[in-house]
Amino acid sequence: SQGFLTGIIEGTPQDGQNQIVNRVPTTRVFSISQEWLDTMRPEEAVPRFVLAANERGARLLYLRPYSRERMGDMFGNTEALISGLVTALKAEGFTIGPVRPLVYEPNHSLRLLSAFGVLAGLLLLATLYPGVWGPVVALGLSGLAVAAAGLSWDALALLAALIFPVIGYALLPERLTSFGLATLISLLGAVLLAAVGTDAESILGARPFAGVAATLIVPPLLFLFQYTLRYGRPVDWVATFWRYPIRIGDVLLGLVVLAALALVLLRRGNFPIIGVSELELTLRNWLAELFVRPRFKELVGHPLAVLALGSAALPAWVKALLLTGGVIAQASILNSFSHYHTPLLISLARSVIALLIGLVIGLLLLPLARWLLAAGRRWLASAKPLKPA
Numbered sequence: 001s002q003g004f005l006t007g008i009i010e011g012t013p014q015d016g017q018n019q020i021v022n023r024v025p026t027t028r029v030f031s032i033s034q035e036w037l038d039t040m041r042p043e044e045a046v047p048r049f050v051l052a053a054n055e056r057g058a059r060l061l062y063l064r065p066y067s068r069e070r071m072g073d074m075f076g077n078t079e080a081l082i083s084g085l086v087t088a089l090k091a092e093g094f095t096i097g098p099v100r101p102l103v104y105e106p107n108h109s110l111r112l113l114s115a116f117g118v119l120a121g122l123l124l125l126a127t128l129y130p131g132v133w134g135p136v137v138a139l140g141l142s143g144l145a146v147a148a149a150g151l152s153w154d155a156l157a158l159l160a161a162l163i164f165p166v167i168g169y170a171l172l173p174e175r176l177t178s179f180g181l182a183t184l185i186s187l188l189g190a191v192l193l194a195a196v197g198t199d200a201e202s203i204l205g206a207r208p209f210a211g212v213a214a215t216l217i218v219p220p221l222l223f224l225f226q227y228t229l230r231y232g233r234p235v236d237w238v239a240t241f242w243r244y245p246i247r248i249g250d251v252l253l254g255l256v257v258l259a260a261l262a263l264v265l266l267r268r269g270n271f272p273i274i275g276v277s278e279l280e281l282t283l284r285n286w287l288a289e290l291f292v293r294p295r296f297k298e299l300v301g302h303p304l305a306v307l308a309l310g311s312a313a314l315p316a317w318v319k320a321l322l323l324t325g326g327v328i329a330q331a332s333i334l335n336s337f338s339h340y341h342t343p344l345l346i347s348l349a350r351s352v353i354a355l356l357i358g359l360v361i362g363l364l365l366l367p368l369a370r371w372l373l374a375a376g377r378r379w380l381a382s383a384k385p386l387k388p389a
Helices: 042-055 074-091 108-127 133-149 153-171 177-197 200-204 214-229 234-243 248-266 278-288 296-310 316-337 344-381
Strands: 006-009 026-031 060-062
Touching: 006 060, 026 042, 026 200, 042 060, 042 074, 108 133, 108 153, 108 177, 133 153, 133 214, 153 177, 153 214, 153 316, 177 296, 177 316, 177 344, 214 316, 296 316, 296 344, 316 344
Parallel strands: 006 026, 026 060
Antiparallel strands: none
């Protein structure tokens, strides 16, 4: 605190950092471990530092010299790393020099107004469920938020992340225009989330977002539950499924849609259960050239929503599963804005790029899906009963 900065190191929790972050000058630090650095070339390391500064708010970049000859001359690689990083940072508009501490104090009046906006969203969501289910959902979400974050602003931020991804597709009619309107509702929720959750600690990453895993799991479950209630009570669904004759075609189609949803969910987090393929790495690098890389969950979920909203002939249960994928994409938008250390414009650009790419993919797949559906029905209509042997 005597003219020095305390570094909050990305991805490395430090004992006591939450206690000192508001008491001494602090800044966000990014570094690459020695073991990892020695396995990559300077031209591979430089983009990682630039990405941390550009998209994750790192203002102090801690560089280590190369310590092994594995990737070539240690001294030459270290010099190339420093010079390449300086050039790349200046090209992005950054200034190399002393780091100034983060000074941020939230506007309490705007924060309070945003809190009322989140609670209004909760009430709106509750009205979309029939009978007693509305209050049950509202109380359940409130309890979950308080359990995850206590009676705090973080609980309201978590509520926003759980509520607004569901409202759009649950409230709006099933037509293509609802795709953009649902995203606008999610972006409104993202603004409220950032308003109630942002402070010095969250921007520095000293206090992570509470309940982050729930933000990608609870919204699709809430939407699927709301969709089923449109057609009957839970007891009606249980009785119908119990007596429903199982058809292999329905099972196969359902498995395809469920596999797509599972892929999206299992890919969440920094250490997903399903890793990244070489094809996706190539695609990610290409997408990163667009300014910011859109999120994989949105590139999959948005086209699924377009297929559901643009295909009137699909069975209701198929639409429900496809729109659930769309809700996961909307939840991913809120999840992006929950990374408080990322500049809002970066999160907005990432969401808009994913929205446009997802819309194009969905519109390209829509005529193909319609043709396949019609062709499949004609082919099945031409079938003749098998004669017993």
